Amino acid sequence: MRKPRLFVSFSGGRSSAYMAQWIKRTMGETHDLLFVFANTGQEHEETLKFVRRCDEAFGLGVVWVEAAVQFGARVSTKHRVVTFETASRNGLPFEHVIQKYGIPNQKFPHCTRELKLNPMYSYVDSVWPERDYQIAVGLRVDEQRRRRKDADFTRIVYPLMDWHPIDKEDANAWWEQQPFTLNLTERQGNCVWCWKKSDRKHLLNLADDPESYEFPDRMEKLYPDAGAGNGGRVFFRGNRSTQDLIALSQIVIPDERMGSRDDEDGGCSESCEAFGEQQLDLFDEEAA
Template sequence: MKNIASFSGGRSSAYMVYQLMRLHPDTDFIFMDTGAEHPKTYEFIKNIVKHWGIKLTCLRVVVNPELGHANFYREITLDELTQDLQPFRDVCYKYGLPYLGGAFCTRTMKLEPFTRYFNDKYGKNNYQTWLGIRADEPRRLKPKEGYKYLADISDFDKQDIINWWKSQPFDLEIPEHLGNCVFCIKKGVNKIALATRDEPKMAEDFINLIEDPNIRVVERGQQANKIMYRGNNSLVSIMAMYQNHSRDDILATIRGGGGYDTGSCSESCELFSCQLDLDFNVR
């Protein structure tokens, strides 16, 4: 059974890569690029390849614009990793905007091309996929055939991971509310608001994308009104909601006065586990 490590670009996922390098040296390492990751995430990924010498396969979805026709994938180089939003844009042209109750983005840009690639390479059911989910994320540790977790080989919790990275020559240099998909629909509105303050140019680019007239509009209120986030909010309405709040005020609304949820997609976006976050109402 071939071991495949799905590297999300987060710290826990990267620590899993480090452990699998030692335990299963023949592991295949793969990163599914959405074109919407933070630039520091891409820098982190390139540092891992440079410092650890792993062979990392990077894939992007290739969208067939015809509804009812399957999408494909293409392999890209490390130099092509960039926040150009292109895969996200192509997916939205075909399917419309993702929203909290219709989070097809992870499935379309990550799970489906990942599965097609490795079914082509090794054959269906001839590999097992490793996800960087820790022992302190019990609601995401759901048994699923063909999947294994960081928690299966390490008892490290979130703080252990953070401490481990402090001793390394490089790290993921972004706060959690920004990583890795900066304006992920699964984040709370306060984290989205904080991200718009910290990365105003990225917010502008994302707004331009979701306002693109070529994006498909399905006859439902969420997409017609650009509603993607919790509380029937659009990105623009979230920005308006917090316009009279300072950055420190917004930060204080996040659990623990600047702390963050453990075990949420705000940390990293894994292949199938983000859907479980929605199913079990992880906030």
């Protein structure tokens, strides 16, 4: 009899890594496991190092994938398999998505779909085409608001909510006992300039690391009219461009930096959990 299959979506964050090692330890003998990490080309280098270190320390066998955009055809994004050494650091997968679909933002939130969901589904379906697997997502018990309403229908499970409940304090306490951890602050996150972040976080990050905003600035200048929409598209909240944020950072002092500290990111914190938020999972262009 075939073992149950579990696809583990490894975001590169601490909670996701905790989930991955727990699944490997407790379910490695009873389940067929696939650990998959999707690199956007704009992940922080510390995230890439952390994924590699977790893979080595916990014996996960992580498969690294990137978006393979299908230009010139109404076909959804596929995948290419990469490694730590060959993974994009210059944002090329992200740029390809922007070239075809346009700049993502609150109105056009397609980056997770095309850079995370579709490439991971594409890879896992190439290994398990029967789609008889469950998808493990590393959201904690204190993140219930991010649980998808259609989780049962989409085969998504939340081990850190339902099988081995832990909260953020539990996860942090565990990592404090380990010989390594993710060397990023929650404010930085895996993608430092992610458009889901609050203005407050962007302004603080701009003060610390302005170079990380060079990519979104360049994309806005190169592809303002790409994809659907009325053109002139920009990334950030309030229809702000990268240059708007930079200008704001130069006139706002730290004590006045805007943004609520409660629920300020709409689900974006230290990592982007591709399957964690209610959204369109797959956009099959062949059927559109």
